[in-house]
Amino acid sequence: MSKSEAVPTEVAGPAPSRNLLMRVLAALVLVPLALVCAYVGGALWSALVTLAVVGLFIEWLMVVGAVRERRVVVTGAIALVLIGILLALGQLKAALIVAALGLAGIAVMSAQRVWAAGGFLYAASALCAAVLLRADPQMGFAALVLILLIVWATDIGGYFAGRGIGGPKLWPRVSPNKTWAGAIGGFVASLVVAAGFAVLGFGKAWPMLLLGAALSIASQLGDLFESAVKRHFGVKDSSHIIPGHGGLMDRLDGFVAAIVLAAFFGLLRGGLDGAGRALMVW
Numbered sequence: 053m054s055k056s057e058a059v060p061t062e063v064a065g066p067a068p069s070r071n072l073l074m075r076v077l078a079a080l081v082l083v084p085l086a087l088v089c090a091y092v093g094g095a096l097w098s099a100l101v102t103l104a105v106v107g108l109f110i111e112w113l114m115v116v117g118a119v120r121e122r123r124v125v126v127t128g129a130i131a132l133v134l135i136g137i138l139l140a141l142g143q144l145k146a147a148l149i150v151a152a153l154g155l156a157g158i159a160v161m162s163a164q165r166v167w168a169a170g171g172f173l174y175a176a177s178a179l180c181a182a183v184l185l186r187a188d189p190q191m192g193f194a195a196l197v198l199i200l201l202i203v204w205a206t207d208i209g210g211y212f213a214g215r216g217i218g219g220p221k222l223w224p225r226v227s228p229n230k231t232w233a234g235a236i237g238g239f240v241a242s243l244v245v246a247a248g249f250a251v252l253g254f255g256k257a258w259p260m261l262l263l264g265a266a267l268s269i270a271s272q273l274g275d276l277f278e279s280a281v282k283r284h285f286g287v288k289d290s291s292h293i294i295p296g297h298g299g300l301m302d303r304l305d306g307f308v309a310a311i312v313l314a315a316f317f318g319l320l321r322g323g324l325d326g327a328g329r330a331l332m333v334w
Contacts, residue, residue, distance in 0.1 A: 082303075083204075085100075086100070086200065087197070087200075090186060090193055090196045090197070090200075091193055093186050093187075093192060093193065094140065095140050097182075097183070097186050098136050098137075098139060098140035098183050099136070099140075101136065101178075101179055101182045101183060102132060102133055102135075102136030102137075102179060104178075104300060104304065105132055105136075105175040105176070105178050105179045106128075106129050106132050106133065106175070107299075107300040108171075108174065108175045108178065108300050108301055108304065108308070109128050109129065109132060109171055109172060109174075109175040110125060110129070111299045111300055111301045112167075112170075112171030112174060112175070112281075112301065113125060113128075113168060113171060114287075115281060115282055115285050115287045115301070116164050116167040116168065116171065116281075116285055117164065117285065118162055118163070118164040118167065118168045118171075121161065121162055121163065121164075121168070123161050124158050124161050124162045124168055127154060127157050127158055127161065128154060128158055128168075128171075128172050128175075130154075131150055131151065131153070131154025131157075131172070131176075132154070132172075132175060132176060132179060134147075134150045135147045135150050135151055135154075135176060135179055135180070136179060136183070138150065139179070139180065139183040139184070139187075140183065142187075144184075144324065147180070151176045151180070154172060154176070155169055155172055155173060155176070158172050174308065177308075177312050178304075178307075178308040178311060178312060180315070181311045181312045181314070181315035181316075182196070182311050182315075184315055184318075184319070184324065184327055185199075185311070185314060185315050185318055185327055185328050185331070186328070187324075187327075187328075188318075188322075188325070188326055188327055188328025188329050190326075190328065190329045191328040191329040191331070191332040191333065192327075192328035193328075194254065194328070194332050195314065195318065195327075195328040195329075195331045195332050196328075198245070198246075198249055198254075198267075198314075198331070198332065199267060199307070199310050199311055199314050200307070201245045202242045202245050202246065202264055202267045202268055202271065202310065203267070203271045203306045203307045203310050205238070205241040205242050205244065205245045205268075206238035206239070206241060206242050206268045206271045206272060206306065207238065207271075207306065208238075208241060209237040209238040209239070209240060209241025209242070210230075210234040210235060210237050210238030210241075210272075211234070212237060213231075213233045213234050213236065213237020213238070213240075214229075214230065214231045214233055214234025214235075214237065215234075216233075217231070217233035217234075217237070218231055218233060219231050219232060219233045220232050222234070222235050222276075223276060225283075226276055226279050226280045226283055227275075227276060227279040227283075230276075235272055238268060238271075238272060239265065239268050239269070239272075241268075242264045242265065242267065242268030242271075243261055243264050243265060243268075245264060246260045246261050246263060246264025246265070247260070247261060247264075249264075249332075254332045254333065255332060255333050255334030256334050259334035260334065263317070263331070263334075266313065266317075267310045267313060267314060268310075270306075270309040270310045270312075270313040271306035271307070271309055271310045272306065273309055274305045274306045274307075274308055274309025274310065275305050275306045275309075277305065277309070278301055278302070278305035279305075289302055314331055315327060317330070317331055318330045318331035
């Protein structure tokens with residue numbers, strides 16, 4: 053993220069304290085909203101995630117220069133909404149069929165075939181992962197809280213370590229403000245969160261620490277991936293929809309990578325009916 057997230061790894065600009073204040077204030081609204089919807093689950097959580105990924109898809113098209121292709125925007129948005137509805141109803145096969153048709157349609161219609169289709173796949177993957185993990189009646193909410201806390205801890209730990217320690221840049225060509233100190237600080241903070249869950253009885257310590265490490269790395273790679281896409285197209289922020297944060301892509305890039313990886317682990321171990329529990333109980 054250039055970085056436009058709740059608590060950035062590094063803060064750039066002439067007034068970092070004011071920018072940080074705006075981000076904190078926005079987070080005070082967005083975080084409770086996300087947690088309440090995740091707790092309620094069902095249609096409410098599916099609706100929130102669907103709305104978010106439609107925004108992600110449109111912002112992606114803005115970044116890659118395909119947002120003026122109205123057929124692509126409408127096709128992708130409708131397909132994502134249908135996927136969200138079908139997932140909420142438990143119709144996974146139908147949702148996957150709609151996803152495949154939407155992906156193929158966008159690839160055919162857009163002049164930016166690969167980039168536009170990639171944006172739809174990016175959004176649809178996040179949607180499926182978030183809804184399927186929460187669908188677990190036993191541990192779905194706990195799994196979402198774990199992922200959210202690890203992503204937030206990675207951001208916060210990275211911010212304080214990066215700003216307080218500084219030092220060599222992580223990948224200056226892609227994200228010139230990020231440092232190795234920030235990356236390591238975020239990683240360590242995620243381990244603290246994972247250890248806390250282990251203390252609370254969610255599995256053994258070592259598996260939870262390894263899971264926390266994997267999700268933190270995924271979050272940071274997701275951040276760098278989004279920065280690389282924006283750098284490729286010469287874009288600073290994906291949009292300015294969230295005060296102090298930039299766009300949804302800027303805010304959710306780490307979460308998208310982490311939730312997709314978490315869903316992969318959960319589905320691999322527990323299948324469709326127990327993905328959340330499989331992620332949390334080791």
